[in-house]
Amino acid sequence: MKQVRVRFAPSPTGPLHIGGVRTALYNYLFARKNGGTFILRIEDTDQARYVEGAEEYIMESLEWCGIVVDEGIREGGNFGPYRQSDKKAIFRQYADILVDKGDAYYAFDTPGQLESLRSEAEKAGKTFIYNAEKRDGMSNSLSLPEAEWRDKLDKGEPYVIRYKMPANEDISFEDLIRGQIVVNSSTLDDKVLFKSDGMPTYHLAHIVDDKIMEISHVIRGEEWLPSLPLHIMLYRSFGWDPPAFAHLPLLLKPDGKGKLSKRDGDKMGFPVFPLFWPYGDTAKGYREDGYFPDAFINMLALLGWNPGTEQEIFSMDELINSFSIDRVGKSGSRFDPEKARWFNHQYLQHRSNTELALEFRDLLRTRGYHDDIVKLEKLVALVKERVSFVKDIWTQTDFFFKAPDTYDQDAVKKRWKDDSPKLLMELKLLLTDILDFSASSAEKAINEWTIKNGYNTGAIMNAFRLVIVGSLRGPHLFDIIGWIGKEETLKRIDKGITVLSKY
RNA sequence: GGUCCAUUCGUCUAGUGGCUAGGACGUCAGGUUUUCAUCCUGGUAACAGGGGUUCGAUUCCCCUAUGGACUACCA
Numbered sequence: 001m002k003q004v005r006v007r008f009a010p011s012p013t014g015p016l017h018i019g020g021v022r023t024a025l026y027n028y029l030f031a032r033k034n035g036g037t038f039i040l041r042i043e044d045t046d047q048a049r050y051v052e053g054a055e056e057y058i059m060e061s062l063e064w065c066g067i068v069v070d071e072g073i074r075e076g077g078n079f080g081p082y083r084q085s086d087k088k089a090i091f092r093q094y095a096d097i098l099v100d101k102g103d104a105y106y107a108f109d110t111p112g113q114l115e116s117l118r119s120e121a122e123k124a125g126k127t128f129i130y131n132a133e134k135r136d137g138m139s140n141s142l143s144l145p146e147a148e149w150r151d152k153l154d155k156g157e158p159y160v161i162r163y164k165m166p167a168n169e170d171i172s173f174e175d176l177i178r179g180q181i182v183v184n185s186s187t188l189d190d191k192v193l194f195k196s197d198g199m200p201t202y203h204l205a206h207i208v209d210d211k212i213m214e215i216s217h218v219i220r221g222e223e224w225l226p227s228l229p230l231h232i233m234l235y236r237s238f239g240w241d242p243p244a245f246a247h248l249p250l251l252l253k254p255d256g257k258g259k260l261s262k263r264d265g266d267k268m269g270f271p272v273f274p275l276f277w278p279y280g281d282t283a284k285g286y287r288e289d290g291y292f293p294d295a296f297i298n299m300l301a302l303l304g305w306n307p308g309t310e311q312e313i314f315s316m317d318e319l320i321n322s323f324s325i326d327r328v329g330k331s332g333s334r335f336d337p338e339k340a341r342w343f344n345h346q347y348l349q350h351r352s353n354t355e356l357a358l359e360f361r362d363l364l365r366t367r368g369y370h371d372d373i374v375k376l377e378k379l380v381a382l383v384k385e386r387v388s389f390v391k392d393i394w395t396q397t398d399f400f401f402k403a404p405d406t407y408d409q410d411a412v413k414k415r416w417k418d419d420s421p422k423l424l425m426e427l428k429l430l431l432t433d434i435l436d437f438s439a440s441s442a443e444k445a446i447n448e449w450t451i452k453n454g455y456n457t458g459a460i461m462n463a464f465r466l467v468i469v470g471s472l473r474g475p476h477l478f479d480i481i482g483w484i485g486k487e488e489t490l491k492r493i494d495k496g497i498t499v500l501s502k503y
Numbered sequence: 504g505g506u507c508c509a510u511u512c513g514u515c516u517a518g519u520g521g522c523u524a525g526g527a528c529g530u531c532a533g534g535u536u537u538u539c540a541u542c543c544u545g546g547u548a549a550c551a552g553g554g555g556u557u558c559g560a561u562u563c564c565c566c567u568a569u570g571g572a573c574u575a576c577c578a
Contacts, residue, residue: 011578046577111576118575127505127574160576178508187506187574195576202578226507226573249509250571257570299515302527306516310526329516331509332571339515339528345541386540396540411538458537465538473539 004036005216008062009206011043012054015277016061018286018335019221019251019260022300026248027219028067029301029323039213040072042083043206045199053279055083061274064293066316079213084205091200094208094238095161095193103237104193106159107140108152129189132167161194163203163230163237171229176217176246176325183229191230203227207234210243219246219325222332246325249304250332260335270337290389291340295347299340303333313346345388353377359390367394369401379483382475396474400483403492404470407500411472415462421497423460424467428493431486439482446478467496 008024010016016024031038040062044050055073062069071077081087098104107130114130121128128134135142140162141149153159165188172182193204200208210218225247235242253264262283265272274296275285286296298314306329307314307322314322348356357376364370371379383396430449434442450457465477468489474480481489 009578013578043578049577107576114575122504125504129505129574158576162576175508181507183507189574192576197576199576201576206578221572222508223572223578229507247508252571254514259571302515304515308517310517312527333516334514336514336528342528383540385542415538456537461537469538471539475538475540476536477538 002216003214004031004034005039005214006031006036006219007039007041007210007213007215009041009043009209009220010058011046011049012051012058013046013049014051014054015273015275015283015285016058017260017262018272018274018300021061021065021274022251022303023219023221023248024062024067025065025297025300026305026323026325026328029320030217030219030325031070032320033323036216037070038068039077039079039215040069040075040082041209041213042073043202044083044085045195045202045205047085047197047199051279057275057277064274064287065297066293084209085199087209088198088200090212091205091208092194092198095200095204098163098193098234098237099161101237102164104161104163105141106149106153107135107138107162107190107192108144108149108157108159109139110158113139130162131165131186131189135162135164135190158196160192160196162190163193163234165190165230165233171232173228173232173242173245175225175228176244177249177328177330178225178247181225181228185229185233188229191227193234203230203234207231207238211238211240215243217244217246217325219248222247222250246328249329251303252332252334254335254337268337270340290391291344292347292351295343296340298347299343303335304329313343341388348388348390349385353380353384356380356384356390356393360393363391363394364401375483382479382483386475399469399474400480403488403495404467406470407466407496408471411462411466412500415459415466415472416500417459417463420459420463421501423455424463424493424497427460427464428490431481431489431493434486437482437486437489439476439478442481443478464493467500468492 006027008027010020010024028038030036040059042055042058059069059072059074069075071079071082073082084091095104099106114128118128130138137143142164144152166185169185170182171185172180174180191203192201194200228245228247232242251260252258253260254268260272262272265283271284271286271289273283273285274287276288277283277285287293294315297316297319301314301319302312305323305327308327309322311318354373354377357373357380360380361371361373361376364376379397379400380393383393387393387396427446427449430445431437431442434445446460447457449455450460461477462472465472465474468477468480468484484492
């Protein structure tokens with residue numbers, strides 16, 4: 001196989017959708033697996049849709065995901081410029097080559113004229129197609145006398161350059177994922193290659209750019225499949241060998257049907273973008289929602305691809321190692337937020353307590369609590385396995401930092417008995433006398449005390465938990481009191497007895 | 504409407520003519536946990552339908568249905 005060079009080529013029109021991230025990921029995995037080069041190219045040939053900040057967002061997103069760009073705007077490279085608007089003149093030259101060859105032509109029809117032809121056709125239940133059948137009736141350098149269209153050109157009338165699609169020809173091509181596909185050119189139209197604003201359209205620009213950049217494999221979304229016949233024809237007209245193509249299946253919304261969109265995320269409460277999008281109509285991101293980038297990537301990689309083994313957890317290196325295009329599925333995948341959560345849980349379990357404690361400390365600070373990192377590490381160890389996100393640590397440990405101000409009613413009803421105050425008073429005296437107030441010594445002392453007096457362990461422990469936590473939840477109770485310390489424990493017993501005895 | 508693509512448990516998927524159709528998430532049940540969660544064990548659940556081809560089809564072919572993408576001087 002020739003030198004592998006692949007590109008991810010988004011247009012900077014807004015935040016990068018996770019479908020786009022997956023396309024980038026598969027390109028990246030393919031490049032790394034085959035010792036190739038991963039290129040980031042910005043396709044900004046639509047000046048009207050350009051959005052400030054989108055380029056940076058794209059680069060930052062890839063960086064967060066751990067997708068390393070080899071050639072691009074920031075990285076440089078020998079095949080630049082990597083932003084298409086910086087190559088306007090070059091694209092124009094290639095459009096001219098096609099016109100000179102007779103495979104493309106100038107067209108002067110205005111957008112308004114085309115629009116009315118389309119709506120007329122629609123009224124008649126048909127579709128207007130600018131093709132071999134229709135182009136003679138339109139205003140272009142094929143239908144008009146040469147003197148006339150040259151005159152238009154000289155006078156500076158706006159025009160576009162269209163591809164001259166053959167009238168009736170079977171175009172056959174191969175997709176790495178879908179196999180052979182044949183389309184007849186009669187169903188295709190004379191696509192605009194070069195716009196009146198001096199910019200190429202996607203169709204022309206990406207063909208030329210892929211050629212200049214020596215792209216070996218085009219791995220892109222399924223939405224491009226219908227225009228692949230045109231692209232194949234362009235390669236033919238230029239006399240170039242086309243690269244290999246792989247069209248990735250779409251990412252579908254979790255419920256119902258259709259392509260995953262920003263609206264689905266808003267509606268169902270999960271992000272559709274990797275990072276928070278801070279401009280205009282803002283959108284939340286996986287990073288800010290507390291997902292780990294490696295968990296996010298792991299989840300995304302398995303949406304539409306699988307290695308054929310039963311392995312679920314993959315590091316980026318493992319993904320690179322096992323990736324291959326022919327194990328990419330053909331059908332669209334529905335995105336499942338629940339599974340994304342599960343992946344994060346798995347990854348959190350493998351994070352070190354120190355790392356988690358550091359992250360949790362920042363979060364704690366925003367709530368006005370402080371503790372040294374060693375103590376927080378101990379706390380993290382106590383609740384780690386019950387959480388999926390760092391932010392969950394707080395909801396599992398809030399009572400470590402503050403005494404309960406309310407007591408769960410159902411729990412009180414079930415566990416607060418008439419003799420609870422008396423038992424807890426006894427317990428308090430017992431704890432007061434313990435010098436080494438650690439989880440283990442407190443546990444030992446209390447166990448001996450209950451056995452000696454023949455008390456019901458369950459009744460005591462549940463009432464005890466109630467005054468310490470405020471409800472029936474949380475880690476091993478002795479770990480809790482060991483962490484909050486003797487003084488706080490005694491205070492909470494007092495408070496609990498006072499408040500709950502009034503019930 | 505036209506063109507193209509797709510179709511295995513609720514979801515992600517394995518499977519390439521002969522299997523009790525496997526795994527993961529979810530869900531349900533039991534166990535562990537003197538609480539809750541975690542965790543462990545087990546269960547539930549699928550080849551869209553109809554024709555072929557074949558000794559035999561989830562697997563190959565055709566049709567239907569359903570879903571999706573595209574159908575701009577957007578990418």
